[in-house]
Amino acid sequence: MKPVLRQVRALHRLDPANNDHLAAFRVAISVAVPSLMLLCAGRADLIIYAVFGALTGMYGRSEPHQVRLRHQSQAALVLLSGVGVGIFLSVNHLHSWWLVGVEALLAGAGSLFADKVRLKPNGPFFGILALGACASVATHVPWYVALLISAASAAFSLAIGFVGWVRGRAWQTGAARDVVPLRGTAGRLALVHAARYVLAVGAAGAIGVFSGSGHPHWAMAAAAVPLAGADLPSSVRRGVHRIVGTFLGLAVTAVVLVFGLWLPAEFFAEHHAAVLAVLVIVFQFTAELFMTRHYGLAMVSFTPVILLMTQLAAPIEPAVLILERGVETLVGALVGILVVVVVRRRRVPT
Secondary structure, three states: HHHHHHHHHHHHOOOOOOOOOHHHHHHHHHHHHHHHHHHHOOOHHHHHHHHHHHHHOOOOOOOOOOHHHHHHHHHHHHHHHHHHHHHHHHOOOOOOHHHHHHHHHHHHHHHHHHHHHHOOOOOOHHHHHHHHHHHOOOOOOHHHHHHHHHHHHHHHHHHHHOOOOHHHHOOOOOOOOOOOOOOHHHHHHHHHHHHHHHHHHHHHHHHHHHHOOOHHHHHHHHHHHHHOOOHHHHHHHHHHHHHHHHHHHHHHHHHHHOOHHHOOOHHHHHHHHHHHHHHHHHHHHHHHHHHOOOOOOOHHHHHHHHHHHHHHHHOOOOHHHHHHHHHHHHHHHHHHHHHHHHHOOOOOOO
16 A cells, blocks of 8 residues: 555656756757747747757757757657658648558657667657648648758757856866667667657557547657556556646646637737747747656646647638647557556666
């Protein structure tokens, strides 16, 4: 009974702060500059590509500058791969089972890469989230323009993460991020972990397709969340946080999209894109504040980020958007938890 109570209490525990506001400011600036440039250019529909490139700044948050640069470059590779494959699927109108199969396979490949270079945040989650989101919206510009926007945003994020080095301009000798050689026991464990990603993401996507949902990629992304946990209890907690945090975030999204923030209807209609773009920046800041302290709280803000930029790219009825996000997240997170429970693995040695 005591272990159960301990895990229940852990659901509510807020980890100590560690200069989270600095990391949040870096990510907010990385998101804000390209997003506002696109907004001023009258292309708010392209903000989705800029945001996924800017998420590069979420990695290496507390590392020395040169290590952060290397770490974020590796993260940019994961994110841009997801964006690029998503754009390819969108341009060629490859949806449904194509999306499920491709995203499941790349989730496994991304898991191997993330384990090898020890990405933090763990796993390929943001890469497959970018893949599904970009595949689900029509590409209204040439494919290379969309990819270039994302790449430029990622490059700007790298620059923001490294700019603090200018103050001291001193290279820290010996500062390096170790790479885990995927051979022997470590390799076998990494392969098992990658197989879990393929299984969870594929199963969740299949359920989404069979259900007729317009956004099965949300179920696939949610299924990947528990797999980033270090052990079984933390994996289950992440799944629970994903569900509860998303549902609270959906309530916030409803206040924006359904009730228009209670702003005058004419004002909200006239400045709709600008309001949503600014809110994406604000919510990304608050999400990053709690991303390492309490995943559930982070999801309360990160959920509106995803939905608002999706609305900017491909508007649909807000009630449908919110309902499908809730159902797909619940299904995906439960599938991910089930895979974690059934297919056990020890941690890859670090």
